[in-house]
Amino acid sequence: MFRDVTFWKVFVSSIGIACLAALISFQWDKLGESAVWFGMLLLCAATLQSWWMHRRMRNLLTALRLTVGAWDDPELAQTQHQRLPSELQELLQPLHLAGGRLLRRVKTVERLAEEHAQRTELLHAVLTTVAEGVVVVDTDERLLFVNETARSLLEITARQVLDRPLWEVIRSSSVEEAVQTVLTSEEDVHREVVMPRSKLVVSLTVTALPSEPVPGAVLVLRDMTTLRKLESMRRDFVTNVSHELKTPLTSIQAYADTLLNDPETDREQEEYFLNRIISESERLHDIILDLIRLGRIESQEDDFEAQEVAVGAVVADCLEDHRAVAEAKNIQLRSEPPIKPLSVLADADELRTILDNLVDNAIKYTESTGHVTVRWQQAEDMGIISVEDDGAGIPLDRQARIFERFYRVDKARDRQRGGTGLGLSIVKHLCQLFGGSVEVESQMGKGSTFRVRLPLVGSQDHVPAPGTQSALADVPAVLQ
Amino acid sequence: MAQHLSRDLRKLHRDLLAMSSRVEDMIHQAVDQLGEPNFDQAVKIAKLDDAIDELDVQIEDDCLKALALNQPAGVDLRRITTVMKISGELERVADIASNIAQRACGLAESPEIPIPDRLKEMAHDAVDMLHRAIDAYVDLDPVKAMQVCGDDDAIDHMNREIIDQLILDMHRTPERIEPLLHLFSASRQIERVADHATNIAEDVVYLVEGTIIRHGRHFEHKQVI
Structure with missing residues (x-):
């Protein structure tokens, strides 16, 4: 269309202008005033021609812009392409094909990026929730990834840790040495580290990341404290x-x-x-x-029958039996019964064993002129029996271990005081057998209080099923 | 010049934190010794103390070189002088760790006496103050540093209580005077750890704010370089 119309119009106009120019130059003197009018007419014709040309070119450029702009929409691009003059259609054909190819590539890249993001998210979720601590550092020992377990094991308190140096955030000479060894020698390092503040025993494995040159190292940490x-x-x-x-x-x-x-x-x-x-x-x-x-x-071979036991009567019997020993040491042995009588769900003989052990220990570890007091009361759905003395007390860091078999706080002195070293262990296991528990509160030089919690009558839910352990299930029974 | 100074400051920062992590490990080990004395561990701590002394000299040497070669001003000058002072404080904490380990061995040779829970609590708090003071240095956090300074009074109070109790125990059981004297000495050493932690925290305030708050109770002395 462009070639068919515009070319001929321009050609004919140019010929006409050339003829007129020649005629005017030869006949100027004869034309006179009419020549001026003719010139003005000619100027108007040229202006109209220019305006028409400008409009035409603008429409063409608009069509071209719309065609090029629709490269990512094949149908629209095709429609626009067909509206263009044939010359421009030929000119834009390679561009149109390249646009299609580019579009396909862009879509492929977008799909791959989405898959990559999903995989990264999954990997991040796995590394975040995994039981082991995971830390990744680059060759400058800058932290690239730290999961929550690692934060906990390495005592990291800073909120913002990524892109900060390992030696600034973790501040553990053992961990830093291990990472430096791996980054310089590229050999894996495995060691156990005791964290200075939390005293956690952490198994640390540092491995170089698999690439050449080594892009960094990954630290895997496992809590070995319980083991x-x-x-x-x-x-x-x-x-x-x-x-x-x-x-x-x-x-x-x-x-x-x-x-x-x-x-x-x-x-x-x-x-x-x-x-x-x-x-x-x-x-x-x-x-x-x-x-x-x-x-x-432990093996629950004995057939204990949990039944309603009046605590007051058992305490009275127990104190009566220990009174002579207490008086011999000049220790005041007393009980403070509650206003409302208390009954718990247990075996009477075994409750007596529990009390015998606790009262016997209290008398042994209380100096002359001291006091041993037994109290019992109801607290929510449990009965609490406490044996309190004002003896030597137990150091805080040893209180957790006194229920272990044969554990003695002061080895030499405790053996002199007699006993098998199994009393508190028996107390703990009997309490667990009846669905209860025992705990200690003690202060050095001020005395100790042992509290036995046993279920009340009508709360059989507390009694564990035969063959189950109610507490310390993860600790081998032989050690408890 | 600026690049050289930046590199020197980064090295000083790293060396100081390496020193602090070692000293923290030492003081933790030494305090743990009080509960379970171990001669081999005490010897190990003494050897570590020698390494810390060397590190202290090296850091001071690097600080002086950085000062001489770069002639820093403003915050860079404060950073270098603070590193030099903190290094000195850490070196003294390492000495204290060695002393506490020796006191623990002394306890092992004496009749067994339980370590007072209060002493363990004070040791825990003092070592925690040291850790928080270093945290304040790393984070350039003057608020955290001021909190450390504020905790020193509580440690002093605990030390007085423990010493009073130990003196009472000495009167009550003169046959145990030797182990009680070891505990007496250990308590004072632990109290000094808290003092050094406070000094470090004061240095951090100077580093960040350019204000010297040491001896603030005695006279007003404020200076910004």
Whole structure:
């Protein structure tokens, strides 16, 4: 269309203008005034021609802009393309094809970016929720990723940690050394680190990120505190049980050897030695009986019948039996009953065992002129029996361990005071058996209070099903 | 020149934090010793103290070089002088850690006495003050630093209480005077850890605000470089 109309119009106009110019130049003198009018007419014709040309070009450029602008919409682009003159259609054809190819590529990139974002989100969610701590650093030891577990294990309190140096945020010489070793030698490092403030035992594995050159390192942290504590408890248990069993046996053997090999021993000495043999045998016997008893409680071999037990009566019996020992030490043994009588769901004999152990311990660890008080009351849906003394108290850091078998706060002195070292362990297991618990509150130099919580009658929900452990389920039963 | 200074400051910052993490580890180990004395661990802490002394000298040397070569002013000058002072405080805390470990070994040789819960509480609080003072330095947080300064009085009060109780125990059980003297000394050493933490916190306030708040109770002395 452009070539067919515009070209010929321009061509004819140009020829006409050229002829007129030639005629005017040759006949100027003859034309006179009419020549001026003719010139003006010619000027008007040229102006109209220019206006028409400008309008035409503007429409063409608009069509071109719309066609190019619609490159990402193939249907619209096709429609616009067909409206263009054939010359422009030919000119825009390669551009149109390139636009289509570009569009397909852009769509592919968008799809890949979306998939990548989804994968990144999934990976981030996995790393954030994983039980292990994960930290990623670059070669400058700048933090690229830290999950919540790592924050907790490494005692990171700063909110903004990303892009900050590891040595500024974590401030652990052991962790920093491990990371530096991996970044310089590219060899994996595995070690256990004790965090100085929380005392958590953390297994640390540092690995170089797989690329060349190494782009950084990844730290994987696992909390080993419980496992190491259990190992320590197991070691202590083996040591303690060996010691507790060997000590009386060694004494018995020594006294028996003396009696056998020393014929000059007088009657008084013989009696002393024999009494010692008997007392050590009794001690050994008590330990073995307590161990068997503890085993039976744990395995629930004994058929304990949980029934309504009046606490006041059991406390009165218990205190009556211990009164002589307390008076001998000049310790005031007293009870403070509640206004309303209390009954709990337990076995009467076993509740008596619990109280015997607690009152016996309280008398043992209270100095002369001290006081031991037993109180009981109802608190919500539990009955609470507390045994309070004003004795030496238990150091705070050892209170958590006193319910372990054979654990003694002051090894030398505690053995002198007697006992098998299993009393509190039996108390704890009996309380758990009846769906209750025992806890201690103590202050050095001021005394201790043991509180036994047992379910009330009508709240059988607290009694655990046979064969289940109500507390410390993650701790091997043999160590509790 | 600016690039050299920036590089020197970054190195000083890193070295100081490396020193602080080691010193914190040492003081934690030393305080733990009070509960469970261990001769091997005490020897190890003494060796670590030697390494800290070397690090202190190295940091001071680097600070002096940075001052001489770059002639810094303003915050850069305050940063270098603060690093030098904090390094000195940390070196003294390391000495205290070594002393506490020795006191713990002394306790192991004596009749067994339980460590008072109050002493453990004070040790925990004093070491926590040190950690928070270093946190304030890292975060350039004068508010956190002032909180550390404010906590020193509580530690002093606890120290007085513990010492009074120990003196009472000495009168009551003279046969235990030797281990009680070790505890007496350990308590004073732990109180000094809190003092050094306070000094570090005061240095942080100077670094950030350019104001010297040390001895503020005795005289007004404010100076901004």
